Amino acid sequence: MPYEKELAAAKKAVTLAARLCQKVQKALLQSDVHSKSDKSPVTVADYGSQALVSFILERELPSESFSLVAEEDSGDLRKESGQDTLNRITELVNDTLASEGSNSFSTLTTDDVLVAIDSGKSEGGSVGRHWVLDPIDGTKGFVRGDQYAIALALLHEGKIVLGVLACPNLPLASIGSNQQHSSSNEVGCLFFAKVGDGTYMQALGGSTQTRVHVCDIDNPEEASFFESFEAAHSLHDLSSSIAEKLGVKAPPVRIDSQAKYGALSRGDGAIYLRFPHRGYREKIWDHAAGSIVVTEAGGIAMDAAGNPLDFSKGKFLDVVSGIIVTNQKLMPSLLTAVKEALNEKASSL
């Protein structure tokens, strides 16, 4: 089967990274959050997760040339002021590797960690194979103690061919707005998909996998929709106007990160709307894993003009206006509602 060993390596890498993130989120101290030059919060977990995934993929797939497009770089950690953070990250990475229970590696040094983080400097593109990683997607949710994801995908000749999404705080039971109260309150989901092979979910750290599908709702009145928790990440007014045009009755379900794609892939909701503020450019690592998880579960992810998402143009994902995700049946009416709402917005400016 194509990409079988790549999928196994990706699941292993993401599972270990999730373990590291869970440990940090539990013990999140104020000193773990500092400012990058763009003022977004970056934690030792972002770096630790990226170092771990990079290290595990290279170790598990030694015969392949390794290219990784990832969010973080080691610039701040190489400064004098980053030394303490680097030491903490190195300790966390080593502790997490040790908990894996294999002794087939030696302890990583701070230099090894810097090198692993900087393996993520590839630019991607339409030729060859590139791993695409968001070590923590939804940093704001992570810091708040809410939803976040570790998102890893493989880009081959410009197409996403596999994706793995760990959502450590996502309940195994549905989070849809009109769901019955569930008896299970277990959290931690791992979604994975390989091109042509469907999407599966298992408990994070578990082994029983279940195939998942997007919902088959065709009446928008029964649909519910997901959007960002953070209003700074997506225009909530525009989503409300689209939902109203469609006839959606349920209030939006607001959660952080690509956990939205995971939840959609198992039918918790029907629609995901994302309209960043003017001037924001989407990055491929924010949608690569999520989009294959949804499409292999029977859904569609497009930009707001109805174009397929093109991951082959480097690290940016250039889209018209925003990203919309739903099932096959609802997409035509969703596109119409989006078009109307965007036109109204343009004419009101």
Ligand SMILES: Nc1ncnc2c1ncn2[C@@H]1O[C@H](COP(=O)(O)O)[C@@H](O)[C@H]1OP(=O)(O)O
């Ligand atoms: N100003 C912004 N507008 C839209 N998305 C943003 C903005 N700043 C950061 N992001 C990214 O949006 C994603 C989270 O969006 P949401 O949780 O709202 O779906 C993350 O990938 C986050 O990056 P990061 O990976 O650093 O958290």
Ligand SMILES: [Mg+2]
């Ligand atoms: Mg992200």
Ligand SMILES: [Mg+2]
């Ligand atoms: Mg991130």
Ligand SMILES: [Mg+2]
């Ligand atoms: Mg970030």
